[in-house]
Amino acid sequence: MEIALETAVPTYSGGLGVLAGDTIRSAADLGAPMVALTLLHRKGYFVQHLDQSGRQTETPVDWRPEEKLEALQPRVTVEIEGRTVHVRAWQYTVRGVSGAIVPVYLLDTALPENTPDDQRITDTLYGGDAEYRLRQEIVLGIGGVAMLRALGIDGDVVHHLNEGHASLATLALLERQREGRQWEQEVSEADVAAVRRQVVFTTHTPVPAGHDKFPIDLASRLLGAERVDLLRRAQALDGDWLHMTVLALRFARYVNAVAMRHQEVSREMFPQHEIEAITNGVHAVTWTSRAFQELFDRQIPRWRHNNLYLRYAVKIPLEEIRDAHAASKAVMLGEVKRRAGVELDPKVMTIGFARRSTPYKRADLIFTDVDRLREMTRRVGPMQIVYAGKAHPHDEFGKQLIQRIYEASTKLGDALKVVYLENYDMTLGGILTSGSDVWLNTPLRPLEASGTSGMKAAMNGVPSFSTLDGWWIEGCVEGVTGWAIGEDRALPQDPSHDAVDLYRKLEQVILPLYYGLPYRWAELSRNAIALNGSFFNTQRMVGEYIQNAYFPNGTMVRPLAKEAVG
Numbered sequence: 129m130e131i132a133l134e135t136a137v138p139t140y141s142g143g144l145g146v147l148a149g150d151t152i153r154s155a156a157d158l159g160a161p162m163v164a165l166t167l168l169h170r171k172g173y174f175v176q177h178l179d180q181s182g183r184q185t186e187t188p189v190d191w192r193p194e195e196k197l198e199a200l201q202p203r204v205t206v207e208i209e210g211r212t213v214h215v216r217a218w219q220y221t222v223r224g225v226s227g228a229i230v231p232v233y234l235l236d237t238a239l240p241e242n243t244p245d246d247q248r249i250t251d252t253l254y255g256g257d258a259e260y261r262l263r264q265e266i267v268l269g270i271g272g273v274a275m276l277r278a279l280g281i282d283g284d285v286v287h288h289l290n291e292g293h294a295s296l297a298t299l300a301l302l303e304r305q306r307e308g309r310q311w312e313q314e315v316s317e318a319d320v321a322a323v324r325r326q327v328v329f330t331t332h333t334p335v336p337a338g339h340d341k342f343p344i345d346l347a348s349r350l351l352g353a354e355r356v357d358l359l360r361r362a363q364a365l366d367g368d369w370l371h372m373t374v375l376a377l378r379f380a381r382y383v384n385a386v387a388m389r390h391q392e393v394s395r396e397m398f399p400q401h402e403i404e405a406i407t408n409g410v411h412a413v414t415w416t417s418r419a420f421q422e423l424f425d426r427q428i429p430r431w432r433h434n435n436l437y438l439r440y441a442v443k444i445p446l447e448e449i450r451d452a453h454a455a456s457k458a459v460m461l462g463e464v465k466r467r468a469g470v471e472l473d474p475k476v477m478t479i480g481f482a483r484r485s486t487p488y489k490r491a492d493l494i495f496t497d498v499d500r501l502r503e504m505t506r507r508v509g510p511m512q513i514v515y516a517g518k519a520h521p522h523d524e525f526g527k528q529l530i531q532r533i534y535e536a537s538t539k540l541g542d543a544l545k546v547v548y549l550e551n552y553d554m555t556l557g558g559i560l561t562s563g564s565d566v567w568l569n570t571p572l573r574p575l576e577a578s579g580t581s582g583m584k585a586a587m588n589g590v591p592s593f594s595t596l597d598g599w600w601i602e603g604c605v606e607g608v609t610g611w612a613i614g615e616d617r618a619l620p621q622d623p624s625h626d627a628v629d630l631y632r633k634l635e636q637v638i639l640p641l642y643y644g645l646p647y648r649w650a651e652l653s654r655n656a657i658a659l660n661g662s663f664f665n666t667q668r669m670v671g672e673y674i675q676n677a678y679f680p681n682g683t684m685v686r687p688l689a690k691e692a693v694g
Contacts, residue, residue, distance in 0.1 A: 460563025480564025
């Protein structure tokens with residue numbers, strides 16, 4: 129549903145889209161035979177506005193696809209509510225470190241042949257109601273399969289559904305499998321098996337509410353009663369719901385979660401299915417600051433081609449690690465001053481926190497006891513915190529969370545400066561994850577499927593301070609790559625214990641180390657790069673998908689796309 133290609137192409141909202149973009153960038157680096165499909169999102173996600181009290185309002189993004197994308201000639205159609213909806217595609221080309229490319233096709237319904245309502249289907253990412261969302265998913269899934277064929281990408285193709293939004297691609301593949309047969313003819317297990325051979329599915333959501341599902345009457349109205357009946361006969365519905373994850377699970381030959389803990393949670397949610405784990409990563413070059421890129425180029429020349437070489441960061445002199453971080457931090461503090469007009473002190477330990485504003489991420493956990501925080505900074509050492517993150521327009525609790533951070537900032541005043549930056553995007557994300565001294569993450573367990581911002585921080589030698597959830601269970605070596613908040617237990621009996629542990633480690637471990645042992649801190653930074661940066665990257669991740677999911681028998685077919693389309 130979303131792919132983060134670059135800041136100027138606002139076709140993403142956050143982590144899911146950034147992960148998709150990083151996957152494509154690493155596929156291009158590896159020369160993997162891949163193309164990608166998403167929607168155009170002419171109005172993007174939204175532009176965030178915060179007033180003096182932290183109240184969020186939104187306006188549409190203003191961007192011109194023709195300035196960034198190449199218009200393609202093929203047209204396809206999908207049927208929605210009995211109407212023919214015409215779909216075109218735009219191409220964005222991702223080029224890898226050795227020159228290989230992965231084309232990304234962005235589907236667009238803003239064509240004069242369509243009704244005004246249908247022209248708006250590909251306007252807004254995660255906008256509108258359930259009906260709008262299902263229209264989008266029909267275009268993405270069914271229209272996406274049709275567009276691949278129109279572009280000449282056919283034959284022995286693996287369709288990787290990245291989250292359930294694209295699951296209707298399986299319906300299109302089932303219909304193709306049954307071409308030439310009577311509609312009412314029974315769906316055989318051979319039909320299902322034929323589709324399964326072509327489908328891989330990744331689930332990213334550890335809570336039931338995060339999985340798209342639509343009432344059967346809405347699905348029948350938009351897809352048509354015959355198509356819904358076909359899915360029923362294929363045993364691909366969830367009672368009276370078109371449940372997109374259930375649909376994908378029925379037709380996928382390989383299913384994976386995005387971290388080892390997330391695998392456990394997903395197996396509990398869907399116990400009748402075999403679910404593997406491929407832990408997420410980030411695209412190393414994209415998320416490494418200029419200062420650290422230059423350092424790695426000098427010290428580890430092949431790191432861009434083989435991210436595993438970041439293991440050799442253990443031999444980089446600590447003084448060079450310190451210098452590269454100081455340069456990255458200066459860039460971040462300059463950006464804070466430019467955007468917010470606030471001048472932060474480069475000598476003060478700076479905590480970064482940037483991600484979607486939603487209650488389970490508990491962005492305000494550090495402000496549980498403002499008086500203790502104030503006393504800690506006075507007695508042990510000063511701190512400053514930089515925040516960023518958007519709340520979904522319909523998430524009132526997420527919006528209130530931003531306001532609570534503003535309130536805490538007002539209470540603390542100059543005792544602990546807190547800055548909240550508007551419009552968190554790829555550019556700002558890279559600046560914050562590379563320039564912070566500590567990367568804070570406080571999700572309520574087990575609701576973080578993986579998380580990737582801490583991985584970006586690790587690429588730049590920034591240690592994480594996080595609850596043990598998602599990827600951090602695998603990446604945390606206490607006192608070596610960062611620190612854990614709370615104990616490693618699936619469901620804490622009292623989440624308030626996390627705040628107690630957060631304060632204890634800040635006061636007794638992190639602040640004393642930062643101010644008292646600067647070269648020991650630099651060792652921690654170097655460990656984060658060597659241990660976590662070398663592993664939690666999408667180059668390793670894509671390799672696992674190729675070996676375990678796409679081509680488990682070791683055969684990788686080239687080329688996938690015709691030369692004419694990239």
